[in-house]
Amino acid sequence: MLKLAIMGAMEEEIEPLLANFSDIKVTEFANNKYYEVKFNDIEIVIAYSKIGKVFASLTAATLIEKFGCNKLLFSGVAGAINPSLKIGDLIVATKLCQHDLDITAFGHPFGYVPGGNVFIEADNTLIQLAKDVALEQNIDLLDGIIATGDQFVANEERKNWIGSTFNADALEMEGASVAVVCNALNVPFLILRSISDSADMDAGFSFDEFLKSSANRSASFIIEILKRIK
């Protein structure tokens, strides 16, 4: 039986999802709120983690281990690295990495620690479902690499380094940590992001301006996925 987790990092990222439901059961756990809803016959638990890898890991693990979710969708915004990505555009992660994980002093590649992998792949069936939705809705959807780190990148040099080191198309602050948790617990996952900025000098202003509209785009796309998910 499918029990679906949908998470974001910020309130703005899940608010447009919650707006689709009237009957919501709220549970408080570990300094956070979890919103249980039903869509058609699917049980869904929605939460926002707060920003960054640690909070995102806690929320993903809670959704899976405490609430019993067996599939996870992440909805939110990201900074663009790939110049073809413009504000509002959607990207679905094929694989994710942690750009700020660095034990290169011991001869390891960036993003690697022993026992882990630089990249974690998202679920192919969910990616294909997202592509089907995009095709049907006539929406452009890029599939690409997302790099995650505990920093808001507003610096062209740092952004270009992340782009060239990991061949990444977009960056954000939670995806790869959610991927680590889901991978370890054998839960298929999808990371969807809509672009809010270009991770450059103007990123802070752009983020403030487009957070809501881009988060809404991502959430609307998630609702379309819900209509088709099995």
Ligand code: ADE
């Ligand atoms: N999420 C959206 N934009 C971002 C940026 N520039 N850096 C990190 N996370 C982001």
